[in-house]
Amino acid sequence: MKTHVSAIRQRMPSLSACILIVIGILVAIAAIYPRAFTSGNPNAIDPNAILAGPSLRHLLGTDEAGADIYTRIIYGTRLDAEISLFSVGIAYAVGVPLGLLAGWWRGALDEILSRLSAGILAFPIVLLALLIVGSFGTSAPTLIAILALAFLPQVTLLARAQTMAVCARGYVLAARATGLRERRIITVHVLHNITPQLLVLSPQLMSQAILIEASLSYLGVGIQPPAITWGSLLLDASNYYQQDPLYAISTGLVVTIAAALLLVAGDLISRWADPLRRR
């Protein structure tokens, strides 16, 4: 009974994890149902308040057209969440199986994948984005595809390297000695043991996605208005940072904090998934 309780306690998230989970839930609500946080319309213009400072009506002030910045940030959450989640999700859905197979069977598949990955990695992502956007135009799906392609080699190479490391461990040989099927060894021992390391990377990539989206918007090849992303807000804000510093600071902070929180989340996730690092 006692061991049971301690086992449950071990599985319990720490205080910092609780805070992050709450923030994550709030962000999810903002993305799915922004009205929960603001009654305003992100595109409603108040001609009497252009680049106004913070007030009770406009918590973070208004932008150059007189729209409420706070409302626009809240409404920008959805696209940023979608872009980061889907791009990283696709990269994982494709990259983990590829890396696993390459690391397990090695051989020609491994060789081809490693070279392809190195090729993609060597290509500057912003240049890649400019090329693709130039031929396909900007849209959320295009951006997601670009980011997924950019993240794919990182995920594949990580899964491959971790698989190879795990395969060299005694327990994989021991599992073969006991007579487990290869498929079982891969899913039970290998996948299970590379998951923590894979999980650490996912929030890092999501934070990269947010930052890359912001920089692409800044270059004018991001998501186009009227769609709102944090990156597009940052671009607008940067034009008026002298008149309204709070505009730039608040949007910039949102991007920075989101990226930083994701990094912290990555570490916590890996800690939680790894019984050796769990307190």
Add this chain to the structure above:
Amino acid sequence: MAMSAGLQGEAPSDGVSSGTASLLEVRHLSVTYTRRLARNDGQTRESRHAVRDVNFDVPRRETLGLVGESGSGKTSVGLAILNLIAAAGSVRFDGQEILGLHGATMRQLRTRMQMVFQDPTASLDPRMTVRRIVRMPIKAHRIATGTGIDDLVAEVLNKVSLDTAVMSRYPHQLSGGQRQRVAIARALATAPDFIVCDEITSSLDVSVQAQVVNLLMDLQADLGLTLLFISHNLGIVRQVSGLIAVMYYGRVVELGQSEQIYANSLHPYTKALLEAVPSPDPALETRPTRAYLRADATTAGLHKVWSGGCVYQDRCPFTTDLCRRVEPELGASAAGHSVACHRVDEIRTGTAECTEGDS
């Protein structure tokens, strides 16, 4: 010197027991590792023998101790016997040829032949509880179903004297000795006839080593196990094994009943090994004379590629031209067991002259 009864009588010619009685028959077993050299083309390969033309039998319910220093190829023999690495030659288990088997047939056989590895920290998945670790083979071979699985887990844990409370623990929450017991429990879960024990005590504290060895011996008696007991510790091997094979650089150089080898070892390498074993009674301990090791002996010989002649020539004090040219075969000695040495008769009668300094 008194001849020990039994084994030698049955097979006086080669020091191994007669074929049909043996659970395991190893013939001409060779293991070659090939590694790719880090050159520009990436295609240059270097291969070297880890095991070369090894022959021995393990009779049912007996223990063969496989001794030899690090790098002599003991683990490779164990892995090859279980068909876990590529090997040439023949390994017959209960009359059935194993090398080259694969798929369902081999998996099925694995229930009867298991392995316990050197380092339980490595051989146990750190992300699995003890319950899950021991369940793996049971479920893989459908040995039990439903609640029977956990009953069987408890039963094998009981066999290795572990409290069932450890079931919910992770390996890192256990002591070294407990971990090795879990590894033994996992091997026992499929009710095997034969277990390869690869240096199962070498990662443990000295105080725990004896417990694990005693446990293994009790298990062998209770369950009628046949064991290949790999170790570099002759003291422990003597305790558990009725038969001993001494390996050097991929070759078995001396093979026979342990009593005989301890009392009357003939190969210079075996003699050197025995001299290195501390006596259990300090008062009786004599200083190692190292008479059977050349003064300039190093382990460097183990890493060069074998180029003919006796494998022990570089370290042997009795090396002659013949030893450098012709490799001695493992053959019956006048003492009764098998030795692979050209000068075995001179060594036995004590007339062998040192050739140290010749080279």
